[in-house]
Amino acid sequence: MATPGRSSRWDRWLASRIRPENPTRLTQQRIYILPTLEGVAFGCVLVVMLLAAINYQNSLAYGLTFLLAAVLFISVLHTYRNMVGLVLSAANSPPVFAGDVASFRIHLDGAGRARRAIVTGWQAAPTQTAPASSHTVDVEHDALVPADLSREALTRGRFRPGRLRVESRFPLGLIKAWSWVDLDLATLVYPRPVEGDLPLDVHTGSEKEAGAQSPVLSMGVDDFQGLRRYQPGDSKRRLHWKAYSRGQGLLVKDFAAAGGQDVILDFDALAGAIEPRLSLLCYWVLELSGRQQTFALRLPGEYIAADVGDAHRDRCLRVLALHGVQA
Amino acid sequence: MSKKPAMEQAIPRASLTWLLVAQFLVILPHLGHLPLWISALWIACAYWRIQVYRMRARFPSALVKAALMVGTIAGVYLSRGGLVGLDAAVVLLVAAFILKLVEVRTRRDALVLIYLGFFTVLTRYLFDSEILTAAFSLLPVAGLLSALVGLQHSGVVVRPWSTLKLAMTLMLQAVPLMLVLFLFFPRLGPLWSLPQPSERGVTGLSDSMAPGEIAELSRSGGLAFRASFDDPVPARNQLYWRALTFDRFDGRRWTQTPQGFAAASPDWQAVGDPVRYSVIMERSAKPWLFALDVAQSDDDAIRRKSDFRLERTRPVERTFFYRATSWIDARLEPESPSAAVRRALQLPATGEPRARGWAQELRRQYSDDRALAEAVLRQFREQPYVYTLRPPTLEGDAIDAFLFDTRRGFCEHYAGAMTFVLRAANIPARVVTGYQGGELNTAGNYLQVRQFDAHAWVEYWIEGAGWVRADPTFQVAPDRIERGLEEAVSGEQSFLEGDPFSPLRYRHLGWINTLRLQWDELNYGWQRWVLDYQAEQQGSFLQRIMGHSDKTTLIGIVLLGGLVVLGALAIWIIKPWRRRLAPLDRAFSQFERLLQKEGVQRLPAEGPRTYAARAAQALPAAANEIRGFSRAYEQQCYETDDAHTQPLSDALRALRRSLGKGATR
Amino acid sequence: MRTKLSDCLQAVNDVLLGKDQQVRLALTCVLAKGHLLIEDLPGMGKTTLSHALAKVLGLGFQRIQFTSDLLPGDILGTSVFDKNSGQFVFHPGPIFSELVLADEINRATPKSQSALLEAMEEGQVTIEGATRPLPDPFFVIATQNPISSGGTFILPDSQLDRFLMRLSLGYPAKAAERALLLGESRRDILPRMSTVLDREALSLLQDQVAHVRVSDALVDYVLRLVEATRTQPQFALGLSPRASLALLGASRAWALLEGRDYVIPEDVQAVLPAVVAHRLRERTDQGAGNGSGALVRWLLTEVPAI
Structure with a gap:
């Protein structure tokens, strides 16, 4: 296939032609049309038929060959019509954790014409471990049809899955019309939560006694709160196996530690590389929010005051996701 | 969820349905000339495939497939006596088309099947290019296109009718472009020779003549050729369409001297105005053509032989169109007697004593050759000879028996007997076969000549006048010449008696006759403007509309016309004006x-x-x-x-x- | 007819000083046969506005003060045993009047709220198995305190959707407030106000609203607006078809009030904040957090009008 140099030049050329635009209307300038492999085969069949017509000097054979050739040409128009004027727009996509599959919702708007078998997918997915999804939908003439595309988000930060390829082979499958569309898709990727212990930095004045006794905020053993449903990221050690064997599903024993104290999740208090630290913080943001516990978050150059609730959690996760990646 | 490549996916139900329907429609017109077991094979395969679809049967294993293949090939070999030739090839193609159905699993298989189907539709045209065949073949094409549409991943294809509707729309929209291509795509001669459809019993004149053979031919209402004249059609008794001359008699059968007429064109003198006409000849599997005397054609592939007939270099294996110009009153070989004239005196050494005796008697009576011939004709006119489609079978000296005993015969009896008598009287004479008359289709202003118009007459040679035509049948049954066979034999109810349902038998019923003539006119137009639209017709068509004709102009017109038509269709299909206000x-x-x-x-x-x-x-x-x-x-x-x-x-x-x-x- | 409309406006404006735009929207709401929700702090003139409207339109008027102990029966009515006749006699509640002022609706329990809101939606009430039609016209003006005030039950989205418009009056301009302070007490003026429109004239006007022309070009604009809320990332949920119908209906009424028999994009823009603001939610993770006001502003500045 193409050498890296060539493909990057190709990407640059595409990027210069295709500007990010949301929504995007497919216009004549951005639709490409070529016969498919099946179309080429059909052409070969037509050539054979034409040879038979010539050699047998048979007018009806000529007629059939020409009829099918004309159908092939007409299908170019139909395929083009199926694409031109189609409006694609991207809705917001929910944030994900790194390593999860991010899903993007694309809206296809028929813009006054029914569209058949429109395939949307990623332009290219060379390094994907999960299969890049593609989606085939019909769009009624005044309908807004959603198509969900997913792609694995590997790294934390703002994830841009890149250009989309929109293709249609309707009605005969002999001709394909396609277009590359940059809807400026993006979603927030939180760090992957990784369980672990955290040095405790207690906010209030009572830090002395708490700090002296337990320098680490861990899965406390002091205060059993109850059982809750297992969530990915929970420690296997805390699974309630008895309940599982009773067929009650996966439950986790939940303990509260350092109750009633505001904690600060401090990046600088942790050791190690940046990403594991962020993963740990992420884990604790989720954990503390799940327990409805108040906490503050401190990152280099960023401080979020102690609060509780979903909005607070989202704000913290956002800061963790974007730490050090935003210009 | 790992997705298979699109081509590897299973066939949607709609497509499979249409495939079965289309396959039925593709095979149906072939059934007539396919061995019977092919139909059984198709039913079995279709049933099998449906059972597979309903998950009640499995796809054939490789072994079963191989066995089926070998069995089919063996079957074709046995029933067609070989695997070469167009006929066997088509049977093989159809068999492959049928067998492929069983193992159709994926979209790619379906595509192969559809493409095979298109080709199978085409092969049907090689055997039969009737207007009805052509119209019917649109059905399988629509079915195959529907199957192709049905392979798409769309909600519309779930409904079979909307799939069909889309396919029909595509076909209808393709018609203008097809017409442009059909009219202007340059026609080439055959690039290489291919096996032709094998000989099937074609009725028509044969290359020899024995008593009773033309009478046999006259039982057929089959079309021999159609002729349309540029000017008014000549009188009926002038319409002697020459096909062959016979100058050799072995006592029973008239034939041609081998290589006898290969010589260069004989000399002749044009008299009177020429008659121009075009002929669309049905397949005869023989090289000779039909023309009025003395004919000449511009076509390189048509030559005039030394007995003034036209012959094509190759046999007429499919309907053939040619133009000719004839001088009806021309003098044929008026000057020095050629080899052909000398051969026209040949007679068997023995036999027919009474006829020879009569000839000697006439010779004594008349010294003038022409008067002698007139006397022979007078004999036929004045004695009680009967013109009949049911002549008695004659053994031994057949001419004697006919002339003096039975006196019942068809045209070949009269022509043969007269030629014999003239030769016995030392006048060069020969039998000419061809067609006489024809039915004028007034709506289309053309003449249809059918097998029952087959005729035989006599030519004798006189110094200075050349070959003179004499028709003894006219003396016996003037109606045959003036009004046609049906009138001539109306007394004995023998016209087309082997074919009770032929519409030709009901010509006296007005509306049936009108319908028949209109249908024939349609066929004539079809033949003339569609089937025979080859290089020559295309050239003259282009000449008429453009003033000149060459391949470059054609290619230009194809490209330009194609673009114009595509552009118009694009505007119509895409409707760019649909943007509001x-x-x-x-x-x-x-x-x-x-x-x-x-x-x-x-x-x-x-x-x-x-x-x-x-x-x-x-x-x-x-x-x-x-x-x-x-x-x-x-x-x-x-x-x-x-x-x-x-x-x-x-x-x-x-x-x-x-x-x-x-x-x- | 036109002059009567402007007379109405004038009469209400005389009472509620400096609130020209809000008065106009309120009248638009009546003409479009929609219910009105006024959200503001106490003492901003909510009650005055509804009183004045009832007066000039010549409608029967009832006021319900919503409290936390209000029961559905207090709104709809109850059957009482009558000793004289020996039968239960239905005593219709305050809802059986042409204009209902539901004051501080968010102080009542959801049960009482929904009693009112269901009546609004269906135009009839079912009490003890008997279905009783509400008068025609039937028009509700509900008021509520801003959500942050304590001791309230927030109206759920599905019920907010039943109000055609949500208005907030806001503080009066300085000049208007000066006139208010120097002038006569509002409570004294109200009883003296004369009826400008009668019932027939009102229903005639409401019919006219339905005949105000909406061209394809304008519908396209409305569709563009609605579509933007459904596809743009900052909107948590898009406008429902009911909302787009409401928007078009209100635009028609506004156009009629403007003295036109066709709708132009400016009409849509004029009613847009009042009609859609309470139906929009912003996504929380986008970080801006400016509420639906920002969304409406975005719609008004970014969606092409032509």
Whole structure:
């Protein structure tokens, strides 16, 4: 296939032609049309038929060959019509954790014409471990049809899955019309939560006694709160196996530690590389929010005051996701 | 969820349904000439495939497939006596088309099947190019296209009728482009020779003549050829279509001397005005053509032999179109006796004593050859000879028996007997076979000549006059020449007696006859304008519309015409004007551009009225005109149903004037 | 007819000083046969506005003060045993009047709220198995305190959707407040106000609203607006078809009030904040957090009008 140099030049050329635009209307300038492999085969069949017509000097054979050739040409128009004027727009996509599959919702708007078998997918997915999804939908003439595309988000930060390829082979499958569309898709990727212990930095004045006794905020053993449903990221050690064997599903024993104290999740208090630290913080943001516990978050150059609730959690996760990646 | 490549996916139900339907339609017209076991094979395979679809049977294993293949090939070999030749090839193709059905699993298999189907439809045309065959073949093509549409991943293809509708739409829209291609795509001669459809019993004149053979032929109502004249059709008794001459008699059968007429064209003298006509000849599997005397054709592949007949270099294996010019009253070989004339005196050494005796007697009576021939004709006219389609079988000296005992015979009896008598009297004479007369289709102004118009007559040679035509049948049954066979034999009810349902038998019923003639006219047009539209016809068509004809012009017309038709269809299919109120939008963007030049830019979400108010404030000099345009736009865009652009362009003009004035001031 | 409309506006404006735009929207709401929700702090003139409207339109008027102990029966009515006749006699509640002022609706329990809101939606009430039609016209003006005030039950989205418009009056301008302070007490003026429109004239006007022309170009604009809320990332949920119908209906009424028999984009823009603001939610993770006001502003500045 193409050498890296060539493909990057190709990407640059595409990027210069295709500007990010949301929504995007497919216009004549951005639709490409070529016969498919099946179309080429059909052409070969037509050539054979034409040879038979010539050699047998048979007018009806000529007629059939020409009829099918004309159908092939007409299908170019139909395929083009199926694409031109189609409006694609991207809705917001929910944030994900790194390593999860991010899903993007694309809206296809028929813009006054029914569209058949429109395939949307990623332009290219060379390094994907999960299969890049593609989606085939019909769009009624005044309908807004959603198509969900997913792609694995590997790294934390703002994830841009890149250009989309929109293709249609309707009605005969002999001709394909396609277009590359940059809807400026993006979603927030939180760090992957990784369980672990955290040095405790207690906010209030009572830090002395708490700090002296337990320098680490861990899965406390002091205060059993109850059982809750297992969530990915929970420690296997805390699974309630008895309940599982009773067929009650996966439950986790939940303990509260350092109750009633505001904690600060401090990046600088942790050791190690940046990403594991962020993963740990992420884990604790989720954990503390799940327990409805108040906490503050401190990152280099960023401080979020102690609060509780979903909005607070989202704000913290956002800061963790974007730490050090935003210009 | 790992997705298979599109081509590897299973066939949707709609497509499979259409495949089965289309396959049935493809095979149906072939059934007539396919061995019977092929039909059984198809039913078995279709049933099998349906059971597979319903998960009640499995796809064939490799072994079963191989066995089926070998069995089929063996079957074709046994029933066709070989695997070469067009016939066997078509049977093999159909068999492959059928067998492929069983193992169709994926979209790619379906595609192969569909493409095979298109080709199988085409092969049918090699055997049969009737108008009905052509019309019928549109059905399998529509079915195959539907199957192709059905392979798409769309909700529409779930409903079989909408799939069919789409396929039909495509076909209908393809018609104009097809016509352009058909008319102007350059026609080439055959690039290489291919096996032709094998000989099937073609009725027609044969290359020899024995008593009773033409009578046999006259039982057929099959079409021999159609001829259309540029000028009025000549009188019926002038319409002697020469096909062959027989100059050799072995006592029973008249034949041609081998290589006898290969010589160069004999000399002849044109007399009177030429008659121009074109002939569409049905397949005869013989090289000779039919023409009035003395005919000449511009076609390189047609030559005139030394007995004045036209012959083509190859046998007429499919309907053949040619033009000819004839001088009906021409003199044939009037001067020195050629080899052909000398051969026209050959007789068997013995036999037919009574006829020979009569000839000697006549010779004694008449020294003039012409008078002698007249005497022979008079004999036929005055003695009780009977013209009949049911002549008695004659053994031994057949001519003697016919002339003096039975006196019942068909044209070949009379022509043979007369030629024999003339030769016995030392006058060069020969039998000519061909067709006489024909039925005039007044609506189409052309002549249809059928097998029962087959005829045999006599030519004898006289120094100075050349070959003179004499028709003894005319003496016996003038009706045969003046009005046709049906009238001539009306007394004995023998016309087309082997074929009770032939519409030709009911010619006296007015409406059936009208229908028959119209149908024939349609076929004639089909033959002439569709089936025979090859290089020559295309050339003359192009000549007529363009004034000249060559391949470059054709290619130019194909490209240009194709583009024009495609463009028109593109406009019709894509309907770019469907954008709402485009002229109004255009006017408004002009308005915006005008004000933009003056420094008032519209905000994206600003409505026309707000924008105009702002602009009027910024440009007080043109305030009235700006408000005027905005009012007009509002009126056309939001107030009325039928929008006009005139008020807008008026308002724009006023605004332009006012702004221009402001600038110059 | 037109002059009567402007008379109405004038009469209400005389009472509620400096609130021209809000009065106009309120009247639009009546003409479009929609219910009105006024959200503001106490003492901003909510009650005055509804009183004045009832007066000039000549409608029967009832006021319900919503409290936390209000029961559905207090709104709809109850059957009482009558000793004289020996039968239960239905005593209709305050809802059986043409204009209902539901004051501080968010102080009542959801049960009482929904009693009112269901009546609004269906135009009839079912009490003890008997279905009783509400008068025609039937028009509800509900008021509520801003959500942050304590001791309230927030109206759920599905019920907010039943109000055609949500208005907030806001503080009066200085000049208007000066006139208010110097002038006569509002409570004294109200009883003296004369009826400008009668019932027939009102229903005639409401019919006219339905005939105000909406061109394809304008419908396209409305569709563009609605579509933007459904596809743009900052909107948590898009406008429902009911909302787009409401928007078009209100635009028609506004156009009629403006003295036109066709709708132009400016009409849509005029009613847009009042009609859609309470139906929009912003996504929380986008970080801006400016509430639906920002969304409406975005719609008004970014969606092409032509």
